[in-house]
Amino acid sequence: MNASLAKRYAKALFDLAREQGTLDQVEAEVRLLDEVLHATPELMDLLTNPAVSDSELAQLLKDSFGDMTAIVVNTLLVMVENDRAAEVRALPRYVRELINDYRGIAEGIVTSAYPLSATDLKDVELVFGQKLGKTLQLKNVVDEEVIGGLRVQVGYTTYDDTIETKLTRLERELLNA
Template structure:
């Protein structure tokens, strides 16, 4: 069985447990913190996958490092360590986020802009594009991309709304090369 399939199963089980406890959002936020720590700390991944470090030491380290996590989140991570499945931690978190967003009629929107967007601008984009995505709410993640020249590009799932100056210039170039207007 592929790692993604295993990650999906763990995420589904965690999602069902979180749903029963009415903690979808809290657990999702906690897991995003864990994901950012794992992705920004390669030494942690090396430690968790090192064959000479005992499972007990790995679990003790995680318990000490992530004291603020709920029992559900912490026990899930400890179980992955016990079953030697820490390699699926990030894919499991991503799948859980997908399931939690679907249950809350939400989606993540990645907004590329030339400068950081204010809260007011992000709220406006969330309201306008939530309707287009047929969701009740969007979670905006702003990424600054200086190559855009101006405007914004929004990615919601597999859909891209590109209102950047760079995209318009590229389209104009293609039309000129093709000989059309």
């Protein structure tokens, strides 16, 4: 897979959706596309199989996703036509990233020792969202290795306020004192 190629197709799809005022619909459709591709690895196997002709792939995509908006279906068809079917897998992620950036939204993960309540999760989203200047959509992941505290990862930035990290810092300070 070539990420830069997938990003180009995602950018083209995003630009068209923005121009046509269909960002919400395209976002929902690429989420569905992502779910289908994850749930049926056989589909990706077909898309990347050189023995399957472009016309067969195009028909498969029309049959599978023909009820989606024309710009989504046409993007998929152009990708197949240009021998970029392998990049279809990454398309939903990059489209969602572009839409989220456009809307000032960032997705991330908050890791904790136990499941956070909806209220606690919202509080974490608000606090870290203010730090980043974005609206956060965090997914809570429970890690039994975390003794206490939280680790928040948004993009390439990690805020680690776990007890383990605090103890490690304290140990370093004591050793360097």
